[in-house]
Amino acid sequence: MxxxxxxxxxxxxxxxxVTYAAARSIVDMFSTDHNSEENTEERSRSGQ
Amino acid sequence: xxxxxxxxxxKRCSQKKFVLWLSFWGLLLLWGVYGALICLFKGLNxxxxxxxxxxxxxxxxxxxxxxxxxxxxxxxxxxxxxxVNQLKELIGAAVVIGFICYSGAIGMLTVDIGQPLRGYFxxxxxxxxxxxxxxxxxxxxxxxxxxIEFVPLITxxxxxxxxxxxxxxxxxxxxxxxxxxxxxxxxxxxxxGSLGGMFGVLYARPFSHRTGVAIWPWTFFLFILSAIASGxxxxxxxxxxxxxxxxxxxxxxxxxxxxxxxxxxxxxFYLVFKAADTIYWANVTAPGKGFTxxxxxxxxxGMWLLFSELYLFGLVPAxxxxxxxxxxxxxxxxxxxxxxxxxxxxxxxxxxxxxxxxPVLPFEKFAVYSPTWQEWAVVAAVxxxxxxxxxxxxxxxxxxxxxxxxxxxxxPEIEVEICxxxxxxxxxxxxx
Numbered sequence: 257m258x259x260x261x262x263x264x265x266x267x268x269x270x271x272x273x274v275t276y277a278a279a280r281s282i283v284d285m286f287s288t289d290h291n292s293e294e295n296t297e298e299r300s301r302s303g304q
Numbered sequence: 305x306x307x308x309x310x311x312x313x314x315k316r317c318s319q320k321k322f323v324l325w326l327s328f329w330g331l332l333l334l335w336g337v338y339g340a341l342i343c344l345f346k347g348l349n350x351x352x353x354x355x356x357x358x359x360x361x362x363x364x365x366x367x368x369x370x371x372x373x374x375x376x377x378x379x380x381x382x383x384x385x386x387x388v389n390q391l392k393e394l395i396g397a398a399v400v401i402g403f404i405c406y407s408g409a410i411g412m413l414t415v416d417i418g419q420p421l422r423g424y425f426x427x428x429x430x431x432x433x434x435x436x437x438x439x440x441x442x443x444x445x446x447x448x449x450x451x452i453e454f455v456p457l458i459t460x461x462x463x464x465x466x467x468x469x470x471x472x473x474x475x476x477x478x479x480x481x482x483x484x485x486x487x488x489x490x491x492x493x494x495x496x497g498s499l500g501g502m503f504g505v506l507y508a509r510p511f512s513h514r515t516g517v518a519i520w521p522w523t524f525f526l527f528i529l530s531a532i533a534s535g536x537x538x539x540x541x542x543x544x545x546x547x548x549x550x551x552x553x554x555x556x557x558x559x560x561x562x563x564x565x566x567x568x569x570x571x572x573f574y575l576v577f578k579a580a581d582t583i584y585w586a587n588v589t590a591p592g593k594g595f596t597x598x599x600x601x602x603x604x605x606g607m608w609l610l611f612s613e614l615y616l617f618g619l620v621p622a623x624x625x626x627x628x629x630x631x632x633x634x635x636x637x638x639x640x641x642x643x644x645x646x647x648x649x650x651x652x653x654x655x656x657x658x659x660x661x662x663p664v665l666p667f668e669k670f671a672v673y674s675p676t677w678q679e680w681a682v683v684a685a686v687x688x689x690x691x692x693x694x695x696x697x698x699x700x701x702x703x704x705x706x707x708x709x710x711x712x713x714x715x716p717e718i719e720v721e722i723c724x725x726x727x728x729x730x731x732x733x734x735x736x
Binding site: 259260263266267269270273274276277278280281282284285 | 432437438441445448449452468469472473475476477479480483484487490491
């Protein structure tokens with residue numbers, strides 16, 4: 257049981273870390289795109 | 305991992321030359337795949353294994369490459385956890401070498417179990433009393449860890465880093481790499497140990513059986529020590545060979561020297577414990593079971609195996625690599641690292657094959673194992689696969705962060721006048 261406990265703990269740590277990295281990448285990508293869209297809109301409004 | 309913006313363009317050989325290089329290793333791989341398919345379709349009767357030798361060449365090579373692949377987890381531990389920053393120069397290469405070793409070992413095991421479709425049995429119907437269960441669980445999960453560690457290297461590729469999601473994924477994975485390094489260390493520590501423990505608990509085989517502490521026989525600790533001593537030696541050897549084959553400086557000499565020194569210091573620790581273990585086993589454990597030390601060593605597995613493991617491929621490389629002047633000399637550096645790796649080959653060979661060769665019943669004879677060509681072919685396939693993957697990684701990924709910096713001074717394009725025509729030639733044209 258101790259063996260399985262340790263094993264599943266490792267699996268959970270790995271899965272959480274990979275999910276965190278993947279989720280953050282997706283959020284970052286969209287937030288950057290969103291910012292760039294806003295910047296483009298601002299530039300077009302100011303006539304640049 | 306460097307920022308994608310500061311990654312310089314890699315200077316590599318022509319596509320034609322590279323394909324030619326790969327084709328040789330590709331043929332070796334194909335030969336191995338052919339041998340593996342014969343074993344899978346016709347069965348394990350195609351191998352030299354029998355009722356005496358349930359472990360053969362494949363397990364011997366498995367144990368060896370898993371030990372030699374320990375350079376990945378140990379370098380990762382030194383760099384990410386202990387902060388030995390000098391190892392940044394070759395941590396990428398160490399990860400790739402580790403990945404090749406572990407994936408090669410698992411590929412070989414797939415053929416070895418005879419019925420790969422039932423491979424999941426070891427997980428689904430796990431025998432929790434077997435050290436082999438821990439080994440199979442840890443090796444599989446550690447291969448996942450190595451794959452995760454490989455991802456940031458792949459996302460640094462010129463084309464792949466143009467895909468925003470993958471580029472960011474690589475950066476974020478790299479940001480939490482310390483977690484993977486720690487998990488990798490934990491997994492490696494236990495499966496390297498359990499591989500040794502697996503032999504140490506065989507109380508019906510006095511050649512392998514050892515006393516120990518709690519549930520762990522001494523071989524548990526000896527296998528860990530030997531793996532962390534030989535892993536960095538293989539990494540040093542591979543990086544040095546890459547430099548020679550490609551004719552480029554990839555890491556500073558001091559880094560190679562440092563890695564070799566780490567290997568030598570650990571090898572000394574290992575040899576001290578191994579010698580103590582051997583003396584106790586020869587004088588107390590084995591006689592206690594009615595065996596004499598000399599009865600374990602008969603031709604072809606004679607006493608030369610033990611002496612070459614401990615002296616020629618143990619003490620000699622340790623002494624060589626402990627001397628700073630020797631480490632600075634290419635010949636001695638390579639000899640030291642190669643001998644260290646050879647020592648591990650002999651150690652793992654003794655643990656797997658010699659253990660089974662020694663008779664344990666009065667009517668048994670000292671058996672001899674000889675692998676068939678199919679078994680050698682599968683080993684060749686793992687070597688071919690390893691070289692191909694490493695070559696592809698070297699060609700398309702930034703394995704060595706200081707490569708451009710180290711080659712800056714020697715590779716400026718110089719103008720050479722040939723037959724009255726001005727052409728551009730480079731001093732540091734890579735061979736591969």
